[in-house]
Amino acid sequence: MNDPTPPFAAPVGTHDVLGPASAQWEGLISRFADWTYRYGFSLVLTPIFEDEGVFSRGIGEGSDVFRKEMYVFEDRGKRRYALRPEGTASVVRAFVQHRPTTPWKAWYVTPAFRYERPQKGRYRQHHQLGVEVIGTDDPAVDVEVIALADGFYRSIGLERLRLLINSMGHGACRAAYLAALSEYLEGHELSLCDEHRTQWRRNALRVLDCKRPECVTVTDAGPFLVDWLCEPCRAHFDAVVGGLAEVGISGTLSPRLVRGFDYYTRTTFEFVSDALDGAQNAVGGGGRYDGLTERLGGPPTSGVGFGSGVERLLLARTAEGRVDPLIERTLDVFVVDGGEGGPIGPLVERLRRAGLAVERAYDGRSLKAQMKVADRSGARLALLVGTEGPGSTVTIRDLRASESTQQRVPEHELVEALTDRLTKTRL
RNA sequence: GUGGGCGUAGCUCAGUUGGUUAGAGCGCCAGGUUGUGGUCCUGGAGGCCGCGGGUUCGACCCCCGUCGCUCACCCCA
Structure with missing residues (x-):
């Protein structure tokens, strides 16, 4: 009982x-x-661990995440995960393994792991939610994914958001650009x-993302990928930007936006919150990954998606002054045992089966103590049972009204009476 | 990987130049007054002062180490 720490x-x-x-x-997840x-x-739903190769080939061995942040381990069967x-x-x-019919539109929420020093808004185990659409390169899907992100963010109260968008090209134009960038660097x-x-040779694109003034000065005067896009990539990008405008979403062209993973092609985007400061202002981001299925052993298949850090989103909400839980989780009824009836268990169960959110106290507490717990539970109504001897009526008491109002009801009319009162108190 | 700050009750924190039984508010429990919660009053439980070592007659306080938390840099969600 007296453990120190x-x-x-x-x-x-x-x-x-x-x-x-x-x-x-x-609230956020629902x-x-x-x-x-x-x-x-x-x-x-997919496992939270995979063969290491899924990530080394997927996000790329040149990415910072793979190089210094992966949580790798060997299991008892000597497999590297x-x-x-x-x-x-x-x-x-999972797409490559199961080959669902396309376009496959999947959403997820999952823990994610990075081995690094934690700080505000950045954890070793954090959580991400996101979507992926696999099986089409229609720019309308890029627009949908971005619109979904935008709509969701705004619905949770994020207003000080900016959308940054870029195209990473694909295939020939990407290769030509990389050659030009390397030569320049x-x-x-x-x-x-x-x-x-x-380190720039490991992944020349990362230099574009570097915030240090030396690198910024150099890359400012160098080539940018958006100027090297081939005709199909150019058309795709224009269609995405145009499609966004048509649905009323404006973004800022951000030629430095290359994001952290190697798999991105064509569209990349990021939502930043001006309510958060500096290095951790990105609340979500994503893009297209048209070569990723092949890297993981599947047929050439296009894909696009986005992900968001849950902790980061909550931080941004807080920074915007939003603390409401986004979901109603209020108890309907708290059943108080007056002690002079029978056991209240069957009644509580009956109400719950009837669809009401019902709580009660335990351990044979006094009436006063139970009322206190009822009050703090946030329940709308208290139901007093057995306060005036065994009988077939119970008392409904409104816990919200400043002037307490009570009503005695026969047990067989209870559910209707409660439902009726709850409808009224919600208005 | 590199720096800074902080570890005292469930929570938020006080704790005087080192001095005897370590405090407050909130929360929790019990009782009183409201028939029956919210307001108010009374009482109570709950701390090896993160851990280890050192200095001292004496350490929550000073020193060293250690673990943990936290913030920032790098980078990312």
């Missing part, structure tokens, strides 16, 4: 979600489920920042 705590960079925070999570439903998506660092690669692997190697002076 508990022997265990959640591991570094992980956290438990309970209390008011868990209501926010429940709201996201609503939005994906409207757009024709269905839920996909990795905890998923993001959502897309697993979903694409080679000539300006000495002017790059400390890290990229030696």
